[in-house]
Amino acid sequence: MKVLIVEDEKALSELISTYLSTEQYVCEIAYDFSSAMKKIAHYDYACIILDINLPGGSGLNILKELKARKKTEGVLIISARNSLDDKLMGLNSGADDYLIKPFHLPELAARVSAIIRRKSFEGNNILTFEELELDVLSKTVYVNGVMIDLTRKEYDLLLYFISNKNKVISKDAIAEHLWGDNMDIADSYDFIYTHIKNLRKKLISSGVKDYVKSIYGMGYKFSS
Numbered sequence: 001m002k003v004l005i006v007e008d009e010k011a012l013s014e015l016i017s018t019y020l021s022t023e024q025y026v027c028e029i030a031y032d033f034s035s036a037m038k039k040i041a042h043y044d045y046a047c048i049i050l051d052i053n054l055p056g057g058s059g060l061n062i063l064k065e066l067k068a069r070k071k072t073e074g075v076l077i078i079s080a081r082n083s084l085d086d087k088l089m090g091l092n093s094g095a096d097d098y099l100i101k102p103f104h105l106p107e108l109a110a111r112v113s114a115i116i117r118r119k120s121f122e123g124n125n126i127l128t129f130e131e132l133e134l135d136v137l138s139k140t141v142y143v144n145g146v147m148i149d150l151t152r153k154e155y156d157l158l159l160y161f162i163s164n165k166n167k168v169i170s171k172d173a174i175a176e177h178l179w180g181d182n183m184d185i186a187d188s189y190d191f192i193y194t195h196i197k198n199l200r201k202k203l204i205s206s207g208v209k210d211y212v213k214s215i216y217g218m219g220y221k222f223s224s
Helices: 010-022 033-042 059-068 084-092 105-120 152-163 171-185 190-205
Strands: 002-006 026-030 047-051 074-079 097-100 126-129 132-135 140-143 146-148 212-215 219-222
Touching: 002 010, 002 033, 010 026, 010 105, 026 033, 026 171, 033 059, 047 059, 047 105, 059 074, 059 084, 074 084, 074 105, 084 097, 097 105, 126 152, 132 152, 152 171, 152 190, 152 219, 171 190, 171 219, 190 212
Parallel strands: 002 026, 002 047, 047 074, 074 097
Antiparallel strands: 126 132, 132 140, 140 146, 212 219
């Protein structure tokens, strides 16, 4: 899942990004208000980690913009402000959770995971689709109760497909979701084709029907 970190302290933002990457999140960083506003205008995220005090503007105005655009990203405020009034202001402005600096990275990751489960998966740790079962906590996949071995990108791709089942997803959306700011690592979509081909092969060999449909000129659709 893709996470946006809005934090002007570069050392902290990069530390968060590095840690969450080990938890299989794709992370993007915005160091100021303007960059954050541009990103939320053009991209969607599973969760936004948001500092309140930013160069060029307030994180609370970013919350207002999310609401104005009717976007559904979960938001975790991280702030050194620890008064009750500050917490209430952040939560009442639309944030899903509030974490006071300094914090432990495992706690941050746990709160991000909880927000994503509530917002994207209706609070469930287990997602099912036909004979497939995904455990979003352990990031494992089972077919009829038997775990199958997927790479990180294959798991992310399957989760993205299931989260958008019965919808046509463009190749651009897949690339941006899986690689975020690093989507320019390839000059073509060959890397997408390769991951989809490998995922389909593993699923089919495990007894799963081929749910990945190629929609000519548009992208892919995951449906039964």
